[in-house]
Amino acid sequence: MLLRSLLLLLVIVGAAPLCRADDGYRLWLKYDLVADAAQRTQYRAAAQFISSNGSDVVLKTAAAELQRGLQGLLGQPVPLVAKAEGAKRGILLAIDPSANISGGAASKDGYRISMQGRNLVVTGRSGAGVLYGVYALLRQVQTGQPLAGLNLTSSPRIQYRLLNHWDNPNGTVERGYAGSSIWKWYELPQLLDPRYTDYARANASIGINGVAINNVNASARYLTAEYIQKIKALAGVMRPYGIRVYLSVFWAAPKVIGGLKTSDPLDAQVKQWWAAKSDDLYKEIPDFGGFLVKANSEGEPGPQDYGRTHADGANMLATALGAHDGIVMWRAFVYKAGSADRFKQAYEEFKPLDGTFAPKVLVQVKNGPIDFQAREPFHPLFGAMPKTPLVLEVQITQEYLGFASHLVYLAPMFKECLDSDTQTKGPGSTVAKVVDGSLDQHRISGIAGVANIGSDRNWTGHPMGQANWYAFGRLAWDYTLTSKAIATEWTRMTLTREPQAVATIVDVMDRSRDIYVRYTTPLGLHHIMGQNIHYGPEPWLAEAGRPDWTAVYYHKADSVGLGFDRTARGSNALSLYSPGVQQQWGDPKTCPLNYLLWFHHVGWRQPLSTGRTLWNELATRYYTGADSVTWMQQRWASVKPQVDAALHADVTARLDIQRREALWWRDACVLYFQTFSKQPIPAPFAPPTRTLADIKTLVNLYQLK
Amino acid sequence: MLLRSLLLLLVIVGAAPLCRADDGYRLWLKYDLVADAAQRTQYRAAAQFISSNGSDVVLKTAAAELQRGLQGLLGQPVPLVAKAEGAKRGILLAIDPSANISGGAASKDGYRISMQGRNLVVTGRSGAGVLYGVYALLRQVQTGQPLAGLNLTSSPRIQYRLLNHWDNPNGTVERGYAGSSIWKWYELPQLLDPRYTDYARANASIGINGVAINNVNASARYLTAEYIQKIKALAGVMRPYGIRVYLSVFWAAPKVIGGLKTSDPLDAQVKQWWAAKSDDLYKEIPDFGGFLVKANSEGEPGPQDYGRTHADGANMLATALGAHDGIVMWRAFVYKAGSADRFKQAYEEFKPLDGTFAPKVLVQVKNGPIDFQAREPFHPLFGAMPKTPLVLEVQITQEYLGFASHLVYLAPMFKECLDSDTQTKGPGSTVAKVVDGSLDQHRISGIAGVANIGSDRNWTGHPMGQANWYAFGRLAWDYTLTSKAIATEWTRMTLTREPQAVATIVDVMDRSRDIYVRYTTPLGLHHIMGQNIHYGPEPWLAEAGRPDWTAVYYHKADSVGLGFDRTARGSNALSLYSPGVQQQWGDPKTCPLNYLLWFHHVGWRQPLSTGRTLWNELATRYYTGADSVTWMQQRWASVKPQVDAALHADVTARLDIQRREALWWRDACVLYFQTFSKQPIPAPFAPPTRTLADIKTLVNLYQLK
Structure with missing residues (x-):
């Protein structure tokens, strides 16, 4: 009996050390x-x-x-x-x-x-x-x-459920906010960090079955014999968890490491090189998943360098895969300098290629037309390429959503896109049905989330960021799950099972993304964040490497009003959508306020459906958004007894940062836009106590080397 | 009794969870x-x-x-x-x-x-x-x-015992091989990672009393009000452990964040700006330690931009510190493009300034004249600036010593420098006595180690790298301790107390640095590593941003022989040393073989004191060095029963990598130098089975983006 007590105690203590903070x-x-x-x-x-x-x-x-x-x-x-x-x-x-x-x-x-x-x-x-x-x-x-x-x-609705790691060979993570890469290339293949296994477990537990391990801005080195051995070692850890490894490839690899004179996809030697490389990979990694490609985008090389199309490139790679069971995911995230409206670029390049892609190719499309903004309308390519399976790419890492400092639960954002009705085959033609292949009867389907995972002990920096990893996996499996159901499940598994605390936390999570949008980019504002780093507000940014990297390109504030006219009077990007969508979004009276400034240049004194003028509504949203962070703080404080103390303190501190930065965003944006609107801050809100110049100083320091 | 047993068990389990791997x-x-x-x-x-x-x-x-x-x-x-x-x-x-x-x-x-x-x-x-x-x-x-x-x-022999962190504001660590920075700037000051406290404990336990928290290639942002709050929060964690925080400063800060038109140290506004900044710092951090400066070095701005000297710059900062109890550590690591021999540059710039520095200024000098090579002669500035306290700067992170893959215990290297006799005040004028101030009766003294610490769970990547952090602290406290005594102490505290295992591990540690030198840069070769990344061998490197970033600049291999003639017939860098040193090192017959090619261009067929020709000795060292890694593997395998299984497996895997890379170095170097020597690999060694072209391919991939 004593022995049994002791053993039981050991088991308990071993499983959950008493008095130890939850890391x-x-x-x-x-x-x-x-x-x-x-x-x-x-x-x-x-x-x-x-x-x-x-x-x-x-x-x-x-x-x-x-x-x-x-x-x-x-x-x-x-x-x-x-x-x-x-x-x-x-x-x-x-x-x-x-x-x-x-x-x-x-x-x-x-x-x-x-x-x-x-x-x-x-x-x-x-x-x-x-x-x-x-x-x-x-x-x-x-x-x-x-x-x-x-x-x-239960059965997953989407076949390829991938994390995309934007991890570099030097251990940095592009847009990563949780430490360095979990992959330790200098240690592989000899040393397998136990963390790899824990990573595989976590993914498998939420149904993720593929991992593109390296940045889409890819290094050629992953295709060398040396690195293939390293990748093989990782694949060996993933395999028992049903996870396949995919590789982002550098288009110019045949030149850079193959010694060829060209990387032209129609060149016989280039074709041969990729086919041989593919064979090398499958010889070492029989369940290798395939290639992910960013080409002719943001300076990356691609088939257009040789006068070829994205389809020429993708199809060549598909041919290179031969009989192997792999796929090519070709990213549609492209935009050229000088294009009148970046919104339209991917559509214009890819829509004409529909029907020309090989069967193993999927085109990977971001949820929205610009770049992972806090709220975007669904990408117009969804529904517009019925002959091509489209992978939905969402960002789990919070590049534009407050890094690891802001509590933003992303399931509502993922859902918003998945549930969007493209109307391309009549009502109910949702993005989800495009992606799962059911709308156009595709044999293959995929979804990808850009990972928020790093070397931080808790994986994601913000403890609540774990919920976004979790939610991505659960939605990739079944997009009909509700955001709240997923949040509830995660909270009960991770934080507490006390019902009132669960309800409180889920409520905070569920509202958090709308709150974030309100204090950063309400009413359809977008791309007004700090340049390069994408931290903090910088709506005044007017000079950058190219016009569509500024903020003024997108918000177009002037003495008349605010917003990007994408109707026929403007860039006409709206015309890329189906008539039903055009009809709703094309009229500022019926356009959802959440998308208003995405499509319309609206006068400062124009009354909106809320009864307030644009300026007053804008200011109201900035103020109530920032105040809502205080509400989040209060709600979080109320669950203190039910949550591990260390974890609670961590989130409390991050909410303090979030509150501070929400005020930063609010003040920056209302003061800046006020220089155009010339309107007072509406009652009952008090004008900022600092000047626009003060705020700019605070922001500028993040642009320092 | 039962209760007591249970409690005891809890204590035991809490302290050392059974069956849990040591991370x-x-x-x-x-x-x-x-x-x-x-x-x-x-x-x-x-x-x-x-x-x-x-x-x-x-x-x-x-x-x-x-x-x-x-x-x-x-x-x-x-x-x-x-x-x-x-x-x-x-x-x-x-x-x-x-x-x-x-x-x-x-x-x-x-x-x-x-x-x-x-x-x-x-x-x-x-x-x-x-x-x-x-x-x-x-x-x-x-x-x-x-x-x-x-x-x-016991009393420390050196007053300021600092770690220097080359950590950047974006979380990367220059020359860091253990993950990302432990400082999380986006979370500070609200969130204090518990790791900060554990870091402070570890440092205090080995006598370190100061931490320069940011890269010497410094960002100006650390001097903004926002970052001073963050630094204050860190200082608050360090203070209870007797550790003061120091800051690396960006020389051009008065222009970049101060809005001044100049950063000229003699400009009244610049002086005032730094004095005010110093006051700001001390107001928030009363025990702030002072400034560390890299100026006019490798592209960093500095007083020379305004025709001023290093002393002008350092003294202005010392004046800015005013009555506050702080110091200025001004780095002597400078070299200009075009200089005939980089070896001489720091000496030529700093020696004439001796006697002109303010009392609060210490000049910080790397152990050797080039840059943290695996073996360097002591820096000629030691002993040459009797009127100036010199901080010895050593590198704990293994930039040129195999990253976190190679087991290299650095205490012998630190000791080698400290024990070197400058002979500037007669025999016994060791570097240690220069540094501790006893040779020239200085009031203040300092030593700095560039940290090998990162976010990796085990802090240093290589588990045995912990010993280098430990040894630096112990030697900073008392440089008379022997390398073996420190290794023994560390091993008993960290790995095992079984006497035979301790002896075996200490033996491996104690020989490891000599072994590393043998398979990478024997006989005084230096700076022949992979460009930029400093990984692997690249002795053939002949083109780089500047001549002294190539390898051929340093080894000067030709059909006659090998090595850099730094005697009077060559660059005459040898003349920077005291006559006694010149006499010993100036004659290839009496020059220690470890420094031979640092100072002499030696004929391939020249017989050395070992009885072998230069070529045969060189090849012998490369081969026996690489073979010694196998010996290390065997010795390590023998202590398996006495060491935690996870930790043992980790080191075993890294030794596999080390063996592989030792062969890589060996083959690269003997094959490359053979193209000049035209001599066969001496018996009993077998020629490499791969070609130089093969090796170059292996190395080149680490230069890929």
Whole structure:
């Protein structure tokens, strides 16, 4: 009895050291002991053994993950046995390729969890399916759901669910705010950081099945024999978790490392080089995922350097993949200097190519037409390229959303895009249906999130940034989940299970993105942030390397009003959308206020649907947005007793920063735009106590070397 | 009894979780339970309470650190009491400003540990002195020394013992190989990473009392009001550990952030600007340490831009510090393009300024004349500026010593410099005596180590890199300690206390730097590494931004021989040294082989003191050096049972990388130099099986974007 107590104690302490601050490393995979004793007893009764008899490597992972999770949650080891034990109740894991789980091309990843006699059975059409089922089952236990009568079927709606890492070979991360890259290239392949495995676990637990490991502004070195060995080592860590490795490639690699005179995609030697490289990769990494390409964009080389099209380039790479099971994701994020409206550039370059891409090519399109602004209308290419599968690219890292200092829960933003109705095949032609391939009956489908992951102990810098990683994975799996449901799930797994605290935190999360938009870029303002670094406000920016890198290019403030006229009277970018969308957005009276200044130059004294003039509405949003951060602070303070102390203090401090910077944004923008509107700050708001010159000084220091 | 067992178990588990891999985070401050029960009993008997009644903030830290350390080591809490308890034996901590502890200007940091009656008393002439004494006492227990009759007095030989962080505001670390910066500027001052405190503890435990927190290639932003608040927050974490914060400053700050038209040090407004800035700093940070300056070096601005001297610049800053207790460390690392021999540049610029620097100025000189090569002769400025206190700057981060992949214990390198005899005031005029001020009776003295610390969980990337941080601190305190003694101490605190394993590890550490030199730059070769990145070999580098950034500039290989003639027949850099040194090094027959090619162009067939020709000796060193890595691997493998498994595996993997790269260096260098020597690889060594072209390909990829 004493010994048993001691052992139990060891298990408890081992799983969750008492009095130790939560450093966030475990993410949502906490697996702390189920606190409710009665519930724990029920779970224990249902999980007396785990049985899994296949040799599939991912199936083995599923069994190990289930053991690990249950050991923590139930506070006792659950044996892995070869065969179900007669009288006991346990959990069976089974691959059944012919299992009836709906879901199209992505269905091999689906799972069913059901009772069969006294046992729970997790069935997948593949090892990965079982693994996803296991995580779903653990989630049930983590969030305190009953297992009795469980009957759960789920299948991902999108086939390729990728993280894109903008990680550089030198260990920096472009637009990363959580330390350095988690990949340690100088240590690979000899040394495998244990963190790689924890990373793979976290991704698999939310259904992510692919990782493009390097920056789209790619180095050629990843295609050298030396680096292929390093990538192979990483792929070996990912494979047991059902994750495939993809590579961003540097278009000029045949010249730079291949010694060829050209990188022309129609050149025979170039074709041969890529085909050989592809063979090299598959020889070492049989499940290599394929290529991600940024070409002829922001100074990167590409097929246009040789008078060829994006399709020529993408198709050549697809041919190079040959019979290997890989894909090409070709990014549509392109814009040329001098174009009248950057908004239209990607559309103009890619729309004419629809129907010319090889079957293995997907075109990867950002959620909006400019560049991951806090709010953008959906990209006009969605719905406009019915013959081409489009990957939706969203940004999880908060490049334009406050770095790791601002609490901004991004699921509402992802959802806003996915739920947008392109109307290209009538009402209900949502971006989601374009992306999952259902609208145009595509065989393949994909979604990509630019990762917010770095070397910081807690992975994401802001502890609440973990929720954005989580939400991306969950939505990639099933975009019909609501933002609130995902936030609730994550909060219960990660922060607290006390119902009132959960409700409070979820409420804060759910409103956070709208609050951020209000104090930074309300009413459809966009691209008015600090140049280069994209930190803080700089709406006065008028000189930059090119016009479309300034702020004035986008907000077009003048004595008359504010906003970019993209109607037929202006750049006519609106014409890229389907007639129904044009009709709604083309009239400032019916255009949603959230998109107003995206499409219209509106007079300062123009009354809006809120009853306020543009200027008064603008100022009101800046002020109420900044004040809402105080509300967030108060709500967060109220959950202090229910949340780990160290983690609570961390978020509290970041909210202080956020409040300070919200005021910074507010003051910068109202003071700057006031120089055009010549209107007073409307009551009841008090004018800023600092001058525009003061604010500029504060902002300018972030432009210093 | 049961309860007590349980509590004890909790304490044990809390201190050293069973079955958990050692991730290296705790560094040498492990404080695991003393394994020997008899010894533990003795320690417990001697440490039944801690008494400390001063209010000094550092004294309070000392008491807390002693409690924390003893709780782990003894497995039981040791109460902190106001007064010694009659019958019990305990530890008294006391500040006694008049205590007789030798040590000159640095002696306020000294301590005495002695028995007084039944109690151990740790006396310091300041709180910091007590803190250092406490760490020394804990070290005694950690390394298993008896406390009975302990009578230990120690005082640092050097007053300012600094780490220099080459950390940038964007979180990158110049020449950092352990992740990103530990300073999180976007989170400060609101959020204080707990890591800051752990960093301060580690430094204090080895006697470091100052930290220059930012890169010498400095951003002006650190001098803005916003950043001063951030620095103040860091200083607040450091202060209780007796550590002062210093700032690297950007010379052009008065122009860039001050709005002045000039940064001329003799301009009245510039003087006023710096004086006001200094006041701002001291207002917020009363114990601010002072300024570190890189000026007119590698493109940085400086007083020479206005026709002024380094002394003009340094003295102006010293004046700006006014009555505040701060110093100026002015770096002598300067070299101009076009100079005939970079070796001489710093000397030529600084030697004439000797005697013109203000009392608060120290000139900071790298250990050698070029730039932190694996082996350099001591810098000729040591001994040449008797009227100026010189700070010795060494590099702990392994910029030219294999990054975080190579096991290279640096204490022998630091010692080699410190022990070098400048002979400027007769034999025994060592660099150490120049630096500690004793040779020229300076009031102030300093030493700086460029940190190898980053965000990696284990702080230094290579687990054995921790020993270099440790050794720097210990030598800064007392340069008479031997490399082996420090390695032994560190190993016993960090890796194992099993005597045979300790001996084996110390042996590997102690030989490691010589081994590294052999397989990379034997016989005095230098600066033949990969350009820019400084990774791998690139002796063939002949084109770069300037001649002294190439490799051929330094090795001067030709059909006749190898090496840089720095005698009177050549650049005559040798003439910068005192006659005694010139005499020994000026003759290739008496010049130590380790420095031979630093000073002489030697014929390929010239016989050396080893009996081999230059070529054969060179090849022999490359081959035996690379083979010695195999020896290191074998020795390390032999201690596997005595070292934490995860840590052992980590070092094992890095040794694999080191072996691979040693062969890379060997093959690159012998094949390249062979193109000049036209000599065969001497028996018994087998010629490389790859070609020079092969190797170049391997190296070139690290120059790819």
